[in-house]
Amino acid sequence: MHVQIVLFDGFDPLDAIAPFEVFHAGGMASGGAVTVELVSAEGPRDVVSGTGGLSLRATAALDPTRAGVVLVPGAAGPIGDISEVDNSEDTIPVLLGRTLETSLPALLKEALAQPDVLFATVCGGSLIPAMAGLIEGRHATTHHGGMDLLDATGVHAVPARVVDDGDLVTGAGVTSGLDLGLYLLEREIGPQIAHAVEELFAHERRGVVWRNTGPQPAGF
Known part of the structure; x- marks a missing residue:
């Protein structure tokens, strides 16, 4: 299983590094069955x-x-007002909104159309395909501060x-990248590999x- 973790300007480092380390350790534990790399829509570059x-x-x-x-992290910065995507300050909503002006949404659309690609996000990463109209009607989560926008x-x-x-497969708050990575290891590679990484970390x-x-819960 090869994992591409997508970096964009303003990304949250923990959203990317936590699953990167999980998948890297999973590769060592599985004898190379998992590989992982950091990528961007623009190609090789230093991404701030x-x-x-x-x-x-x-x-x-x-x-x-x-x-x-293909795994998309969220952004890091001042929280700001999720509705003010034209704000000049580099708030999280602004940083996420700027990705829609790049080639990233088109690439993500193509990835989502591939039958052998599993699309994953951490934290606000799910808002990028959501705002691009790529996952309408699907079930997903995000950071609790963005749930209303995701629903909208x-x-x-x-x-x-x-x-x-x-x-x-989507993860909620920032540290959920660890849980998401471990879950994907368990689902795609096996529980013993995931457990070994869980113990290591x-x-x-x-x-x-x-x-x-x-069944759906009743009475709640």
């Missing part, structure tokens, strides 16, 4: 995050046709830490992974 000017190096261009996982785009917003909607996954299966 929204956290204190910290930069990470994207080593390749996002290939939306490559089988495996026509996505079924689910207040769970990880939401599995088939070929779309001394981290226990939180909450139930929400799926659109089984």
Whole structure:
């Protein structure tokens, strides 16, 4: 399983690095069954995050046709008003909105159309395809501050830490990138590999992974 983690200007470093380390460790534990790289829509470049000017190096261009996982992190910065996407300050809504003016939405649309690509997001990363109209009618989650916007785009917003909607798997707040990565390792590679990585990181996954299966709860 090859994982492409997509960087964009203003991304949140923890959204990207937490799953990167999970998948890298999963690759070591599985004898190379998992590989991971940092990519961008523009190709190899230093990408500046929204956290204190910290930069990470994207080593390749996002290939939306490559089988495996495409993972989109959220943005980091002042929270701001989620409705003020034209604000001149680099708030999280502004940073996410700017991605819609790049080639990223078209690449993500192509990735979502591939039957052998699993699309994943962490935190506000789900708002990028949502605002681009790419996941309308799907079930997804995001940071609690963006749930209303996610719902407003026509996505079924689910207040769970990880939401599995088939070929779309999304994580909620920033640290959910660890849980999402471990869940994808378990789902795609196997529980023993995921458990080994979980032990290595001394981290226990939180909450139930929400799926659109089984009876609906009543009386809540």
